[in-house]
Every structure is written in C-alpha cells, then in structure tokens.
Amino acid sequence: MQTSLKKRISLSLLLGATLCLLLSSLPARATEKLLRFSIPPRGNPPYLIVHKEGLPTGIIWDILSRVAKQQGYRLVPVKTPRKRVDQSMRFGQLDATARAMEWTPDPEQFIFSEPMFKARDVIFSPIQRPLQFSSPKDLIGKKLRAQLGYHYPKLAPYFNTHQILRMDDMDSYQQLRKLLLAPYRFDGAIVNEWVGRWLIRRHQWQGYFAISKQDVGDVDYRLMFNKKWLSFVDAFNRELTKMKKNGQLQEIVQSYQ
Incomplete structure (x- = not known):
C-alpha cells in the first residue's frame, strides 16, 4: 500500500511539473512577433x-x-x-x-x-540577331513579345500607333521560349532583366539570347x-x-x- 501511494504521488508530481512547463511556454508563443x-x-x-x-x-x-x-x-x-x-x-x-x-x-x-x-525592363533578342537601341524610335518596325496586362510607358505611343508591333504572352517564360523557338519571326521580348537572367540560368539557355544595355523602363x-x-x-x-x-x-x- 505504501509503495503504491508513493508511486501515485511521484506520478502526480511528474504530471504537475510537465503541465507547468507546458503552460510556461504558452505566453512566449502567444507574444511571438x-x-x-x-x-x-x-x-x-x-x-x-x-x-x-x-x-x-x-x-x-x-x-x-x-x-x-x-x-x-x-x-x-x-x-x-x-x-x-x-x-x-x-x-x-x-x-x-x-x-x-x-x-x-x-x-x-x-x-x-x-x-x-532598380527593376529594369530590357529587351532579350535572339543571339543570331542581337537588338541594341538608344531610344524607342530605334525600335520602330520591330516585333516585340510583351507580357499580358503590363504597361510600358516609354513604348506605349509606338504600340498604340502600331509603329512597334506587340504580341502578348502570359509570363516571361513563355516570352523567351517563343523567341527561342522562332528566332527569325520576332525581334525581341521585353522582360525584367533579373527575371530573364534567372530563367536563362534555370533552363540552361545560355548562349541563345542577347540582352540590351538600354532599358525600356525601370522602377x-x-x-x-x-x-x-x-x-x-x-x-x-x-x-x-x-x-x-x-x-x-x-x-x-x-x-x-
């Protein structure tokens, strides 16, 4: 009987100590920033x-x-x-x-x-026909892939008057992929510079694209x-x-x- 009572007391103390530890940890979690x-x-x-x-x-x-x-x-x-x-x-x-x-x-x-x-939009072009420019006027007559829903203020007047032809894609991956598959059908793609470089690295497209030094917009x-x-x-x-x-x-x- 005495041994059984001691065991119950020891178990109660152990459970009590465990409960205290659990409760003491709650405020720290609740006040976590x-x-x-x-x-x-x-x-x-x-x-x-x-x-x-x-x-x-x-x-x-x-x-x-x-x-x-x-x-x-x-x-x-x-x-x-x-x-x-x-x-x-x-x-x-x-x-x-x-x-x-x-x-x-x-x-x-x-x-x-x-x-x-700075987030810069630049032009990625086929390595066979690298496209460099100094101003938007240099792009008159070009066919450029753009991203659906994106606005390019510097190029808007030329897109609106069809002096530069715009074809939209859902995302930057599609822009570069279509340019890669048809390098002589399009002149370039307007892509965020770091996004384009990341895609080239991820898909092992090194050596297939030229990147313009001049941007068409930045924020x-x-x-x-x-x-x-x-x-x-x-x-x-x-x-x-x-x-x-x-x-x-x-x-x-x-x-x-």
Whole structure:
C-alpha cells in the first residue's frame, strides 16, 4: 500500500511539473512577433521563389528575412492573389508586400521602404540577331513579345500607333521560349532583366539570347507596409543602407543570377 501511494504521488508530481512547463511556454508563443508577408501564389522568381515544401527563397525574401530576424520578428509567408493584397493590408490581415510606388493606386495609404534596387525592363533578342537601341524610335518596325496586362510607358505611343508591333504572352517564360523557338519571326521580348537572367540560368539557355544595355523602363522596387509598421520600416531602411555599403545586398542578388 505504501509503495503504491508513493508511486501515485511521484506520478502526480511528474504530471504537475510537465503541465507547468507546458503552460510556461504558452505566453512566449502567444507574444511571438510575426511579420506576415504577402507573396504571389506562384511566386515571382527570382524576387520571390515558392517551393513545394519549406519557406520561400528569392532576392526580396532573403533581404527581408535577414532584417526581420535582426529585429526579433519571424517572417511568415502568406500566399495572396494580387487583387486582394491592398485590401488585406488595410484591414490588418497582412503586414507587408513587395511593390513599387508606381504600381499602387493609393500609395499614401501605406508606408514604403527606401528602394532596394532598380527593376529594369530590357529587351532579350535572339543571339543570331542581337537588338541594341538608344531610344524607342530605334525600335520602330520591330516585333516585340510583351507580357499580358503590363504597361510600358516609354513604348506605349509606338504600340498604340502600331509603329512597334506587340504580341502578348502570359509570363516571361513563355516570352523567351517563343523567341527561342522562332528566332527569325520576332525581334525581341521585353522582360525584367533579373527575371530573364534567372530563367536563362534555370533552363540552361545560355548562349541563345542577347540582352540590351538600354532599358525600356525601370522602377524602384520597395517594400510596402501597413502604416503601423513605421518603426520597423525605419529599422529596415538603416539595415538596407548597411547591406548596400558592405556588399551583402549585391551578394544576395548575384546568388540568383
């Protein structure tokens, strides 16, 4: 009887200690600092790359996750269709996304970081017929593959008057693939420079394309935050400046090219 009683007391003490440990861990988890970051469901390589398992990677993810960790936040990816991002951020369901001010209908409703880098649209052309130009006028009479739904302000007057012929594709992969399959049917494709370089590396298309030195448009790529994140944006800008000066930013970019 005494041995049985001791066993029950020991078991009760063990269970009590275990419960205390579990309860003590709950407040830490409940107060964990999260930064909910919007990413496109299919990603946007090489800026944001979605994997079947694990966390995303990519230029922007690597930059933000490094700063978030320094500031004590856990970066949480939230797959969100583009049309729902702004509303979700206004309602506090998302905290941040990657965006250029020029792509935002009401930029004053949000806080933007300093520019991380320039996003340049350039022309990829068949290596057999490299296309270089100094101004849009040099492209008159050319046939260019573009991306459906994208607006190119510098070329718009020439597209609208059919001085430059535009053929649309769903994405950059299709643009380059069609150019590769029919190098003499089209003169070039308008593609984001880093996206095009990433696709060439991924699909082993080295040696098939020439890339124009001149761009047809560029924007400052930033992070866009809900307004309550002002202090974090200030910290992000400070760290971004350091990363530009010490070469860390360039290292991240080059790892995806």
